[in-house]
Amino acid sequence: MRDVTYLRPKDLQDAVQLSRTTPGCRPLAGGTDLMVMLHARTLRPAPRAILDVWSLSELKGVRRVDGMLEIGAAESYTGIIRSAEAQQHLPALVAAARTIGAAQIQNRGTLGGNLANASPAGDTLPVLLAYDAVVVTDRRSIAIDRFFTGYRHTALQSDELITAVRFPLDRQVVFRKVGTRAAQAISKVVIAVCRQPARVAIGSVAEVPLRASGAEAALASGDVAGAIAAVTADIRPIDDVRSTATYRQAVTQNVLRELLRQ
Amino acid sequence: MVQFTLNGRRVSFEGSGSRRLLDVLREDFRATGTKEGCGEGECGACSVLIDGDVVDSCLVAVGQVEGRDVLTIEGLSSPLQQAFIEHGAAQCGICTPGMLLAAHVLLQRTTRPSADDVREALAGNLCRCTGYTKIIEAVLSCGT
Numbered sequence: 130m131r132d133v134t135y136l137r138p139k140d141l142q143d144a145v146q147l148s149r150t151t152p153g154c155r156p157l158a159g160g161t162d163l164m165v166m167l168h169a170r171t172l173r174p175a176p177r178a179i180l181d182v183w184s185l186s187e188l189k190g191v192r193r194v195d196g197m198l199e200i201g202a203a204e205s206y207t208g209i210i211r212s213a214e215a216q217q218h219l220p221a222l223v224a225a226a227r228t229i230g231a232a233q234i235q236n237r238g239t240l241g242g243n244l245a246n247a248s249p250a251g252d253t254l255p256v257l258l259a260y261d262a263v264v265v266t267d268r269r270s271i272a273i274d275r276f277f278t279g280y281r282h283t284a285l286q287s288d289e290l291i292t293a294v295r296f297p298l299d300r301q302v303v304f305r306k307v308g309t310r311a312a313q314a315i316s317k318v319v320i321a322v323c324r325q326p327a328r329v330a331i332g333s334v335a336e337v338p339l340r341a342s343g344a345e346a347a348l349a350s351g352d353v354a355g356a357i358a359a360v361t362a363d364i365r366p367i368d369d370v371r372s373t374a375t376y377r378q379a380v381t382q383n384v385l386r387e388l389l390r391q
Numbered sequence: 392m393v394q395f396t397l398n399g400r401r402v403s404f405e406g407s408g409s410r411r412l413l414d415v416l417r418e419d420f421r422a423t424g425t426k427e428g429c430g431e432g433e434c435g436a437c438s439v440l441i442d443g444d445v446v447d448s449c450l451v452a453v454g455q456v457e458g459r460d461v462l463t464i465e466g467l468s469s470p471l472q473q474a475f476i477e478h479g480a481a482q483c484g485i486c487t488p489g490m491l492l493a494a495h496v497l498l499q500r501t502t503r504p505s506a507d508d509v510r511e512a513l514a515g516n517l518c519r520c521t522g523y524t525k526i527i528e529a530v531l532s533c534g535t
Contacts, residue, residue: 135408135454160450165431168411168449179409183455207444231515232493233435233447312514313433 141187153177159237202241221302254338258330259321280336334364398466408454424464435516438489464488478529482520
């Protein structure tokens with residue numbers, strides 16, 4: 130790790146330039162995933178430089194842009210939890226942020242990091258899917274349902290920087306995470322649901338956070354029982370140290386039933 | 392070079408900015424009150440305050456504290472410390488520095504926290520000895 134070059138860009142433009150011209154460069158925000166992997170030397174390919182975007186003012190804050198709510202890619206979960214705009218328009222995102230780690234992680238974790246790390250267990254990711262969020266980068270906008278391309282793989286190019294995430298203002302989304310304890314738990318199942326339009330988004334049940342297409346089709350036609358029945362065919366959970374596939378199937382159905390009753 | 396404030400003193404560090412703040416504190420500044428537990432942001436033993444917010448120093452690259460104010464257990468002066476002694480809130484001691492710093496943040500922001508407030512504020516700090524009860528009692532005794 131001592132061989133990895135540390136780069137501190139002076140602004141976003143500088144960061145974009147450095148990202149495009151530095152071979153083997155990885156962006157670093159709050160470090161809650163990346164610093165663990167850097168220290169354990171488990172990142173492949175091994176990075177030659179880290180580009181510190183944590184302090185860039187362009188990547189902070191919660192603001193209105195083009196009739197949507199935009200959250201900076203390096204805004205902390207604590208910043209999202211405290212934002213009056215986020216509390217008003219994105220209560221499911223605030224609820225998800227409050228389940229992540231504890232104070233230490235909420236003070237450092239970011240939406241940009243959760244997206245770039247692309248863990249199937251990323252707690253905000255089903256929420257982003259249920260809101261039809263838009264990932265804004267230094268060069269384009271990416272619809273969230275096209276963002277996750279495989280296990281910890283994304284549509285991002287190797288030198289592309291996430292700058293913000295945009296959300297529509299009028300969605301009613303509900304959220305539930307099932308973990309071993311309230312704090313510091315990696316989710317066993319994490320679900321976000323929107324009734325109109327019908328969105329059923331689930332994490333920790335496949336190699337990517339996914340939209341449950343069968344359940345969504347049933348829900349769109351007003352068939353709640355059908356949605357709950359269909360969801361088991363939409364997901365493909367595995368047995369791992371946190372849970373079993375059988376348990377995740379049962380809990381997914383139970384949580385979906387509970388969320389659709391609200 | 393990284394320049395920052397450590398426990399009220401201006402300091403500078405001449406190594407790679409990608410090193411963990413935890414390692415720089417312990418190895419370069421000999422501030423060994425900050426402990427390494429898990430090294431992956433689960434246990435909170437390495438908690439320090441950056442600009443008054445509690446963070447895990449194993450997850451911070453030292454370059455990220457440029458211009459910032461870092462407080463470690465060596466710089467803390469709080470009634471919490473005596474309260475932990477009087478309530479038997481420390482056993483092996485590995486979690487204690489992080490517990491004290493996280494509890495300090497709570498008391499800075501909430502003068503009379505409830506037991507649930509304390510549990511939430513300390514949720515990122517694991518203790519394998521005390522069962523937490525005496526820690527929570529010690530923090531509650533410092534509410535005004």
